[in-house]
Amino acid sequence: MYAKPTCPTPLKVFLVLVIVIELAAIGLLLAGRAGASEGGAPVERTPEPAATQPAAAPEAEAKPADGAAEPEGEAAPEPVTLTMTFAGDCTLGTDKNYENERSFNSRWQAEEADAAYFLRNVAEVFGADDLTVVNMEGALTERGERADKSFAFRGKPEYAKILSAGSVEAATLANNHSQDYGQDGYDDTIAALDAEGVESFGYDRIAYMDVKGVKVALVGSYFPEDSEENTREMTDNIAAARAEGAQIVVVYVHWGQEHEYDITEGQQLAGRAAIDAGADLVVGSHPHVIQGWELYQGRYIVYSLGNFCFGGNTNPDDKDCLIFQQTFTVTGDAVAKDDKVNFIACSVSTETDRNTYQPMLAEGDEKARIDAKLQEAADRIAAGTTA
Known part of the structure; x- marks a missing residue:
């Protein structure tokens, strides 16, 4: 037998390398042809899990100045200041049984339906703030039947122009005269105010207003008597306003005893309950006279x-009355406590012997007298000698 010839080892290695290189070249050539036949479509790849992918850099990211520290988290919200003004009972009309030449309706006719006449003396104050709120007491309607009561007040729907002409932006209807002409009268009052751009609220109707970018909730409550049920309805509305994202919650309450200069125990309990429930301010009306105020938990209750x-x-x-103003400072959802307040002494009339239905700012000795009267009432509340 013949022995099989053998190749030297280096030659074998060389031949193997040549074969491998030729096979690789053939494979690349075939792959390129396949890609060309498919139009050059990219190959889809399964993305890596999100946790392993690098985060995309933010677009147009602001860079700190040389030597400045990198910002941490979001920028703190800027403080916003806003001033709210509150005035008392606005009964725009009269009782039809007491219509005479000196009535509100007669004054409207005498002024040739000049809506600006009535709030002319205070319009500058109302116009300089961010929100003005009053108590609209009575119906603006030509429908409905008069309620069977001693006093039932009604005015024409166009009397709503008095509020808009005087820079009043909102009015509570939670009081004992808003339904003097039934549901029709109540609905017509809302419509008349809406037509003039005056926001109405009260009972289960909470007004939400954007004031300089701050969400303000206005809650209107009526207390025909001091009761836990009335208080619970009020505090439920405060909670609802907070749940809706209100940054400031103001409660306008109709309460107390008519013609009494001192508050009742029920007023104080309800007012404090409102603050405890989350209200930032409580203002009140109904007694037809000035009552005092107190600072409770850093929040004002103006009775x-x-x-x-x-x-x-x-x-x-x-004829003494008040305008109350408070300037709030809001930073995000935080409202500063005990912010700047202003009690402005006023009279309901420009004359001392009759009602001209034209409230005016008090000056000189009259202002000093009303200021002292208010402070004495506040001192009695602080001393616990009123309720």
Whole structure:
């Protein structure tokens, strides 16, 4: 037998390398042809899990100045200041059984339906703030039947222009005269105010207003008597406003005893309950006279502002009234406590012997007298000698 010839080892290695290189070249050539036949479509790849992918850099990211530290987290919200103004009972009309030449309706006719007449003396104050709120007491309607009561007040729907002309932006209807002409009268009052751009609220109707970018909730409550049920309804509305994202919650309450200068125990309990429930401010009306105020948990409770543009009496015995202002500072959802407040002494009339239905700012000795009267009432509340 013949022995099989053998190749030297280096030659074998060389031949193997040549064969491998030729096979690789053939494979690449075939792959390129396949890609060309498919139009050059990219190959889809399964993405890596999100946790392993690098985060995309933010677009147009602001860079700190040389030497400055990198910002951490979101920028802190900027503080916003806003001023709210509150006035008392606005009865725009009269009782039809007491219509005479000195009534509110007669004054409207005498002024040739000049809506600006009535709030002319305070319009500058109302116009300089961010939100003005009053108590709209009575119905603006030409429908409905008069309620069977001693006093039932009604004015024409166009009387709503008095509020808009005087820079009033909102009005509570939670009081004992808003339904003097039934549901029709109540609905017509809302429609009349809406037509003039005046936001109405009260009972289960909470008004939400955007004031300089701050969400403000206005809650209107009526207390025909001091009761836990009335208080619970009020605090439920405060909670609802907070749940809707309100940054400021204000409660306007109709409460207390008419013509009494001192508050009741029920007023104080309800007012404090409102603050405990999350209200930032409580203001009140109904007694037709000024009552005092207190600072509770860093929040103000102003118990009665008295009458204001009041068509319910041609010559009230006590014409003193108040405008209350508070400037709030809001940073995000935080509202500073005990912010700047202003109690402005006023009279419901420009005359002392009759009602001109044109409230005015008090000056000189009259202002000093009303200021002292208010402070004495506040001192009695602080001393616990009122309720």
